[in-house]
Amino acid sequence: MRIIAGDAKGRPIKMPKGTPTRPATELVRGAVFSSLLNMGAGNGLVLDLFSGSGSLGLEALSRGADWVDFVDRDKRCCAIIKENLAVMGFERHARVHCLGVTRAIELLDKEYDLILMDPPYRSPEIEDILQQLAASGVVGKGTVVCTTHSTRRPLKPSYASLNMFKELHHGDSTATFYSLEN
Numbered sequence: 317m318r319i320i321a322g323d324a325k326g327r328p329i330k331m332p333k334g335t336p337t338r339p340a341t342e343l344v345r346g347a348v349f350s351s352l353l354n355m356g357a358g359n360g361l362v363l364d365l366f367s368g369s370g371s372l373g374l375e376a377l378s379r380g381a382d383w384v385d386f387v388d389r390d391k392r393c394c395a396i397i398k399e400n401l402a403v404m405g406f407e408r409h410a411r412v413h414c415l416g417v418t419r420a421i422e423l424l425d426k427e428y429d430l431i432l433m434d435p436p437y438r439s440p441e442i443e444d445i446l447q448q449l450a451a452s453g454v455v456g457k458g459t460v461v462c463t464t465h466s467t468r469r470p471l472k473p474s475y476a477s478l479n480m481f482k483e484l485h486h487g488d489s490t491a492t493f494y495s496l497e498n
Contacts (some may be wrong), residue, residue, distance in 0.1 A: 317371060320346050322378030324404045332396040344489045345375050346381050348462055351484060351493070352430065353379075357460045360429030363387070365417045365445070370397035372432040377406045381430070384410045387420040417441075421448050427456040433463035437488075443475065446494065450476035461494040 317329045320342050362384040364373030370393075373384040384406075386397050394414035400409040413420050417435075431449065442465055449455050454459050461478060463469060467490045473480045475494070482493040 317369070317387075318342070319375055319378045319404070321349065322375070322380065324374070324378040324406075327378075327404055329371050330375065330396050330400055330403075331370050332390070334391040340430050341489065344464060344484075344486050345490060346370060347484045347486060348432075348464075349375060349379060349434055351482065351491075352387045352460065352462070355460065357410060357430055361385075361426055363424070363426075363428040363431045363454060365420070365431065365433045366435040367397055367412075368380075368434060370400050370412075372434055373410065374400055374404065374406065376430065376432070377409055378404070382409065385420075385424065385428075386410060386412045387417055387428070388412075388414065388418045390414075407453075415466075417445055418448060421445070421452050421454060424454050426454065428454050429460045431455065431459060433461070435463065435465070437464075437466040437469065442469075443471065446471070446475035446478055450478040450496075455496060457496055462491055464489055464491050466490070 319327045362376045362381045367386040367388040373386050394412050397412050407492045477497050478494040479497050484491040
């Protein structure tokens with residue numbers, strides 16, 4: 317697993333040992349960030365939920381994001397994200413929050429330009445988190461929310477005021493993009 321583009325292109329991403337973490341593949345990350353580039357999104361403030369190894373947020377930093385807040389409740393994942401940030405020289409452009417996603421959304425007080433979610437594919441909480449995001453202060457008029465999920469577990473076209481505007485399918489993986497209704 318490596319960073320696929322930007323300042324840290326080719327740098328390996330360390331994975332946490334002993335966790336069920338399943339990082340977004342290079343193919344999926346490439347498709348997501350290519351779409352974000354075409355939308356003019358991805359720079360500025362980024363929130364990486366269910367971070368695992370931090371691969372999505374690290375990719376965002378490599379491609380020029382100003383700041384990334386990483387959120388994962390597993391201490392082993394948090395430690396590996398901090399290690400990856402240090403190795404790539406991004407530690408001054410990020411913060412790792414070692415707590416549950418629901419609690420993090422309640423505590424964070426920034427409006428993000430991009431929110432990336434790579435939850436466990438069989439997680440029933442994906443839809444609850446999208447509902448919570450829609451009602452939170454972390455999502456603003458220009459925020460893009462992108463979540464990866466199993467193609468066998470399709471998501472709804474909207475969650476409260478978050479509306480789907482794009483889907484990318486790669487094998488069993490789908491990346492779904494949402495923004496606030498206009």
